[in-house]
Amino acid sequence: MSKTISGFSKLSKSNKIDWIVDTYFSNAEDAKTILKQYWNTNDKLQQLHDEFIENTITNYYLPLGVAPNFLINDTLYTIPMAIEESSVVAAASKAAKFWLDRGGFKASVLSTTKIGQVHFIYDGNFEKLKSFFNQVKPNLIKEAEGITKNMTKRGGGILDIELRDKTVELPSYYQLHVSFETLDAMGANFINSCLEQFAKTFKTEALTFDLFSAEEKQIEIIMSILSNYVPDCLVRAEVSCPVEDLSEDPNVSGEAFARKFIQAVNIAEIEPYRAVTHNKGVMNGIDAVVLATGNDFRAIEAGVHAYASRNGRYSSLSHAQLENGIFKFWIEIPLALGTVGGLTGLHPLVKLALEMLHQPSAKELMKIVAVAGLAQNFAALRSLTTTGIQQGHMKMHLMNILNQCGANDAEKTHLVAHFQKHAVTHNAVIEKLKILRS
Numbered sequence: 001m002s003k004t005i006s007g008f009s010k011l012s013k014s015n016k017i018d019w020i021v022d023t024y025f026s027n028a029e030d031a032k033t034i035l036k037q038y039w040n041t042n043d044k045l046q047q048l049h050d051e052f053i054e055n056t057i058t059n060y061y062l063p064l065g066v067a068p069n070f071l072i073n074d075t076l077y078t079i080p081m082a083i084e085e086s087s088v089v090a091a092a093s094k095a096a097k098f099w100l101d102r103g104g105f106k107a108s109v110l111s112t113t114k115i116g117q118v119h120f121i122y123d124g125n126f127e128k129l130k131s132f133f134n135q136v137k138p139n140l141i142k143e144a145e146g147i148t149k150n151m152t153k154r155g156g157g158i159l160d161i162e163l164r165d166k167t168v169e170l171p172s173y174y175q176l177h178v179s180f181e182t183l184d185a186m187g188a189n190f191i192n193s194c195l196e197q198f199a200k201t202f203k204t205e206a207l208t209f210d211l212f213s214a215e216e217k218q219i220e221i222i223m224s225i226l227s228n229y230v231p232d233c234l235v236r237a238e239v240s241c242p243v244e245d246l247s248e249d250p251n252v253s254g255e256a257f258a259r260k261f262i263q264a265v266n267i268a269e270i271e272p273y274r275a276v277t278h279n280k281g282v283m284n285g286i287d288a289v290v291l292a293t294g295n296d297f298r299a300i301e302a303g304v305h306a307y308a309s310r311n312g313r314y315s316s317l318s319h320a321q322l323e324n325g326i327f328k329f330w331i332e333i334p335l336a337l338g339t340v341g342g343l344t345g346l347h348p349l350v351k352l353a354l355e356m357l358h359q360p361s362a363k364e365l366m367k368i369v370a371v372a373g374l375a376q377n378f379a380a381l382r383s384l385t386t387t388g389i390q391q392g393h394m395k396m397h398l399m400n401i402l403n404q405c406g407a408n409d410a411e412k413t414h415l416v417a418h419f420q421k422h423a424v425t426h427n428a429v430i431e432k433l434k435i436l437r438s
């Protein structure tokens with residue numbers, strides 16, 4: 001029976017666990033044993049993990065794999081990927097190897113501007129508000145100098161502040177729409193600190209603006225927060241090759257492969273039901289690298305899917321064409337990433353992941369992550385338009401099924417060999433395991 005508790009956050013981790021297992025589990029000792037199995041034996045490292053978030057009771061591990069042979073702008077990478085889904089790392093590795101012999105991936109950063117907004121309510125004359133904004137804008141920047149000083153020294157900082165009238169959509173609603181350059185930091189804390197200072201200055205200065213009536217002086221700040229929609233923080237990744245080099249199946253011409261592949265992309269461009277799954281495949285690659293490098297994959301997901309809907313209909317993130325005998329496959333995607341700050345300097349595995357990637361700048365990481373997404377999408381579309389997605393995926397999923405059934409090492413060896421030549425389905429594995437055990 002669930003029950004409320006007061007002061008839970010003040011309990012020791014051990015006492016938190018005691019309450020959890022006694023309240024929610026039929027076998028408290030078994031539950032406690034499982035939770036403690038995932039503690040790190042290094043006390044200092046465990047304390048670091050405990051302090052990442054609140055109310056920690058254990059660690060939740062994901063596998064960290066690597067996909068080698070990624071040639072990106074003539075530099076060879078092995079890409080770290082943290083993900084639980086079968087076949088993602090294998091598919092990325094296969095795509096990397098395929099394009100390694102065809103010139104590799106090309107990637108370029110198109111822009112790096114990030115956005116934050118101060119949302120406020122103003123009941124009054126817009127022309128007066130515009131006059132006030134023009135007067136106060138230099139002071140907004142000046143009052144934030146204590147926050148922006150170090151970022152500005154490195155070449156970043158506030159790019160511009162705009163006043164935006166949103167009253168058509170919502171009565172009395174306006175914004176300070178601010179653009180930033182945050183260099184190698186993702187910049188969330190920097191942006192939010194600047195915005196909160198802008199809001200404070202804006203509200204205070206309004207109280208002494210002569211043109212405002214008493215009512216107009218009472219500007220109401222609703223909130224000050226960065227946006228995870230970053231359509232001007234864009235990276236492009238692409239692959240291309242002569243169409244005759246495209247197919248590895250002697251029974252299928254490169255042109256036939258290309259035309260079917262391109263049609264699959266075209267369908268995702270116009271059919272939202274397909275586009276969502278198509279883009280989920282892109283994000284399999286992107287999220288895995290974003291997570292491995294200590295970045296915020298929820299922010300990336302939200303921004304990417306908003307970008308996929310920017311023209312009024314949810315559509316494919318990737319595109320393909322065949323022109324003058326050259327097949328080209330590419331993606332343009334918004335990615336606000338950082339290689340300094342946050343977990344990048346704290347989590348030991350994140351540090352190793354970044355070192356594995358040659359200590360990339362934020363721009364370099366943007367390219368790597370975009371390539372991982374493109375590679376994953378290529379691998380998925382290649383399977384879908386040739387053998388079908390399940391053949392490779394279910395073979396990778398085989399070990400999960402065997403582990404669920406408690407197969408021992410000898411049974412695993414026998415069944416892995418058997419299913420090299422037979423279709424993998426859950427029922428087929430169960431039946432074969434029953435026969436083997438009988």
